[in-house]
Amino acid sequence: MKPALLSPARRVACIAASVAVVAAFAGGTISHDDNWFPFAPFRMFSTATNPDGQVNVYRVEGVNAEGERLTLDPDVIGMRWAEIEGQKEQMAADPLLARNVADAYDQRNPSRPQIVAVELIFAYYDLENGSATGECEEDVVASWYHEDYPTPQPSDGSLSDLSCSGGVFG
Amino acid sequence: MSLGSRWGHLGVDSGRDWFTAPAPLARIAAFRTFIYLYIVLDLLVLTPDVASRGAESGALYQPVYIADFLHLPTPSKPMVTFIFWALLVLAPVAASGKMPRLLGSTVFLLYLQWMFIAMSYGKVDHGRAAFLTALAVLPFVGRARHGDMRLSEIAGWALRTTQIVVVLTYFLAAWSKIMASGLVAWANSAIFTQAVLRRGTIFSEWTLLAPGILVLSQWATIVFELCSPVVFFVKQRLRYFIVGGFYLFHVIVFAGTTIGFFLHLAAMAAFLPLEKVRPVRAAYWCIGKARGCSGDDVAQAMRRKRERLPFVPRQPRTEPEQMREPV
Numbered sequence: 463m464k465p466a467l468l469s470p471a472r473r474v475a476c477i478a479a480s481v482a483v484v485a486a487f488a489g490g491t492i493s494h495d496d497n498w499f500p501f502a503p504f505r506m507f508s509t510a511t512n513p514d515g516q517v518n519v520y521r522v523e524g525v526n527a528e529g530e531r532l533t534l535d536p537d538v539i540g541m542r543w544a545e546i547e548g549q550k551e552q553m554a555a556d557p558l559l560a561r562n563v564a565d566a567y568d569q570r571n572p573s574r575p576q577i578v579a580v581e582l583i584f585a586y587y588d589l590e591n592g593s594a595t596g597e598c599e600e601d602v603v604a605s606w607y608h609e610d611y612p613t614p615q616p617s618d619g620s621l622s623d624l625s626c627s628g629g630v631f632g
Numbered sequence: 633m634s635l636g637s638r639w640g641h642l643g644v645d646s647g648r649d650w651f652t653a654p655a656p657l658a659r660i661a662a663f664r665t666f667i668y669l670y671i672v673l674d675l676l677v678l679t680p681d682v683a684s685r686g687a688e689s690g691a692l693y694q695p696v697y698i699a700d701f702l703h704l705p706t707p708s709k710p711m712v713t714f715i716f717w718a719l720l721v722l723a724p725v726a727a728s729g730k731m732p733r734l735l736g737s738t739v740f741l742l743y744l745q746w747m748f749i750a751m752s753y754g755k756v757d758h759g760r761a762a763f764l765t766a767l768a769v770l771p772f773v774g775r776a777r778h779g780d781m782r783l784s785e786i787a788g789w790a791l792r793t794t795q796i797v798v799v800l801t802y803f804l805a806a807w808s809k810i811m812a813s814g815l816v817a818w819a820n821s822a823i824f825t826q827a828v829l830r831r832g833t834i835f836s837e838w839t840l841l842a843p844g845i846l847v848l849s850q851w852a853t854i855v856f857e858l859c860s861p862v863v864f865f866v867k868q869r870l871r872y873f874i875v876g877g878f879y880l881f882h883v884i885v886f887a888g889t890t891i892g893f894f895l896h897l898a899a900m901a902a903f904l905p906l907e908k909v910r911p912v913r914a915a916y917w918c919i920g921k922a923r924g925c926s927g928d929d930v931a932q933a934m935r936r937k938r939e940r941l942p943f944v945p946r947q948p949r950t951e952p953e954q955m956r957e958p959v
Binding site: 465466467468472473476477479480483487488491492494496498499500501502503504505506507508509510511512513515517518519536537540542543544546547548549556559562563567570574587589591592597606624 | 765813841
């Protein structure tokens with residue numbers, strides 16, 4: 463059976479389109495900038511973590527109006543932690559941005575006490591020859607605290623197995 | 633050596649023909665049904681969080697360049713809800729193969745906009761390129777019926793272009809690593825340690841005590857990514873093995889870190905002889921058999937359906953009068 467053939471002009475157009483697609487993705491890779499989506503570079507895990515350095519593991523916690531600390535899991539705030547981590551510099555510079563996380567929680571959970579504090583917490587695990595040494599320290603890299611409520615106690619890590627105390631080596 | 637002999641084992645005459653090596657229309661029909669139904673799976677199961685966009689204030693919205701250039705509006709709840717339902721309704725209709733150009737283009741544009749929304753809140757996911765490419769090229773093929781084994785160059789081009797982007801996803805991922813960190817530095821780094829610390833599972837956490845295995849995995853990963861274009865230069869049988877290897881790679885990554893490149897996995901089906909999978913025909917066959925029809929009957933009924941002949945129910949077999957029991 464004879465295949466349905468393309469006209470010469472359409473064939474050239476098809477090949478040109480394929481080559482253009484390849485060029486666009488290659489260009490996106492060279493740009494090294496995620497904002498070129500859908501031609502963004504394929505940067506998944508492209509950074510080299512120093513085997514004798516530190517690994518950061520992040521989590522998002524909040525405190526509600528009753529003083530109860532809770533993990534703000536992605537399904538209760540409707541946004542992924544990676545998105546919050548991706549905007550950590552802006553949130554650190556402007557705490558009101560971090561307030562959006564609390565607002566998102568309050569909108570999705572109107573029957574629960576409102577969130578009055580949001581913290582993006584990094585746990586830094588020390589590595590030696592690629593193995594975690596068990597040494598670990600934590601830092602709040604971005605946060606928002608409602609001015610009408612007292613500043614909460616720092617997280618003790620007991621809520622999350624991503625924290626230093628609850629972690630793999632905790 | 634002429635191009636003909638160099639590319640001959642791939643079933644094409646030249647590099648130019650390689651881009652448009654004919655493929656059966658049935659493969660496009662099956663791929664189309666699969667890809668459009670996959671959108672429903674993505675909306676409802678794989679990335680349901682996108683549907684909750686627009687509720688929070690727009691302050692966290694950081695449009696990617698193309699969305700910004702096109703002046704796409706900041707997502708609002710009605711807009712997100714509209715795109716969600718439009719895709720949820722139109723994608724299954726497109727999966728049926730009806731109005732392939734119009735519905736295919738509409739679904740592509742809606743899904744692209746959906747992706748722009750998903751990627752414009754501070755985190756861009758990688759591994760969606762091949763799926764978007766498949767959505768972009770499928771409308772160009774036009775009509776393709778299930779079971780139509782006629783070969784078509786435009787069908788071949790659509791599948792080839794999707795395959796190219798599948799492989800680019802691996803190859804350019806290696807390139808990104810080399811650009812960002814250097815080949816040896818990346819492969820000897822502790823990046824997989826970081827991945828397991830962040831997202832480890834029972835299948836992977838033990839490797840934290842044996843970082844040498846993780847470094848070995850990093851070398852294996854980057855060598856595999858750099859060599860992935862080989863899949864285009866081997867015979868068909870070996871190609872299926874290699875594509876099976878690609879899938880296996882993702883199974884291991886998912887088991888170890890719960891990171892799944894699900895849209896990429898769907899697009900990778902462009903490498904497979906999907907026309908051989910006929911779930912509807914198989915269902916007809918099973919139902920027919922269960923009703924006591926012979927294989928020939930079922931085949932004939934399906935042929936009549938395909939050719940749109942009127943349905944003629946078979947006369948139930950009646951016993952001869954004299955055989956009946958007296959009432």
